[in-house]
Amino acid sequence: MKVLEDASRGVSEGARVALGELGLPVRGTDGVLIVFWKEK
């Protein structure tokens, strides 16, 4: 997939991500907000 080739640079706006293939729960949603956080 295009986005995996640029993994070290993160996903750019406009790129396509196959969320289902990444194992993310997306069925029946209009979109997904993915949040990466870090404990203080």
Add this chain to the structure above:
Amino acid sequence: MGAFETAKSCHAWQEEFVLACPVVPDADGTLFRQLTNGWVPCNILVGRDGTVLFSENEFDEAGYTKAIARLYEEPVRAPPEPTSSAIPRRGPSKAASVVILGAGAGGIVAAHHLRRKLPREHRVVVIDRSSEHLFASSLLWLMVGQRQIDQIRRPLGRLADQGIEFHQDEITEIDLDRRLVRTRSTTFNFDYLIISLGAQLAPDTVAGFDEMAYDLYGLEGCGRIRTALDAFTGGTIGVFVPSMPFKCPAAPYEAAFLVEAFCRKRGVRNNTAIHLFTPEHQPMPIAGPVVGEAIADVLHARGIHYHPLYTFKELRPDTRQIVASDGASERVDLLIGVPPHQAPEVVRSSGLLGVSGWIHVDPQTLRTEHDGVFAIGDITSIRLADGKMLPKAGVFAHAEAGVVANQIASEIRGRQSQASFDGKGYCWVELGDGKAGFASGRFYAEPAPQVRMFRPGRLWHWGKVGFEQWWLHHWF
């Protein structure tokens, strides 16, 4: 999902806020590596078709909230395919019209370079709603009484002395198919178009902003801050950034430093608390951790309360409170605000905007996907190697304008242009007390921008004064 060391923080977050959303384990960091640039926090919004609609590192809650709202709106009308009746651009042998939208930093520089390079048979036209050019960098000095309004603006009518046509008018439509721009009073056909309209400030999108806060980015707002500071006898002063992005990354910090110095000189510092609220995780994130730490150290040394990763919720003018999404509130007697930034309405309805809400351009040539149409400065969106966006700052509009003028002039004369924007920029960071810091950077460097900060001192402050004087005299 957490940073891959642990899922603990995400489960705790889910529990505390009673969230129904799933926490997906990522113990080995596979998802983290595949989707992020290695920085946290990281928020990515993906639409139902898999298109990434929003991606940022700061904690721009307002930004991704807006992006989510757009998910449920009608899709932006894509520009129609050119039909067989579309007007072709004139060839290089005929007199060309170059139309420049906006007479800010980028527009003025582009106009001057084009006028110098092109014979007079070719038109160079600048359109702006204002009759004057404002050197916006000096608004901070106006705010603390170190400048008067007439010292930092110049009449745009003077452009005519240099063979540049200036039209003061409101732009109402950009018609890319017919290659024309409509204003309230007339229509301009173009062979080349440079969009340099900057970012529109939208304080009205924050309820209570006009009632409770002063606009740091406006001429009137800075004048009102000046008046308020003159009358200030003590209490709490706040500088707040409700959302990203905003132009001039140093400005909120410079405002805090200048206000702090002002209070000391006025003898009210001992009974004044100064706070800075921002969604950024550090001062000037684009400049890297070393510069960020240096600025944070100065904030601490000056006793300015710094609230990074601040999730702004609302203003309450009746009690003069600024409230975060976790319910924490601070009463502020004098509030200085960075208004939300957005693309101007005429550009939003032109079909030129990318998913970021800004015009996507080629990083080197500043060309849009439309033949002969360029965009420069704050209206553009250019992604850097580390995933962050090129900052919105006058120094880049200035440099980009020179590149675009070179390209257009070469093309009109039937030559090949080698001009290319290299992503270099610099900025001063005013510290008050007649001192400033200075940073310069190579923002197109890989894997991340390389920024160097020089030791602060009076020399840099006088350098900024010198630049201001050069600017106002050189172009006018």
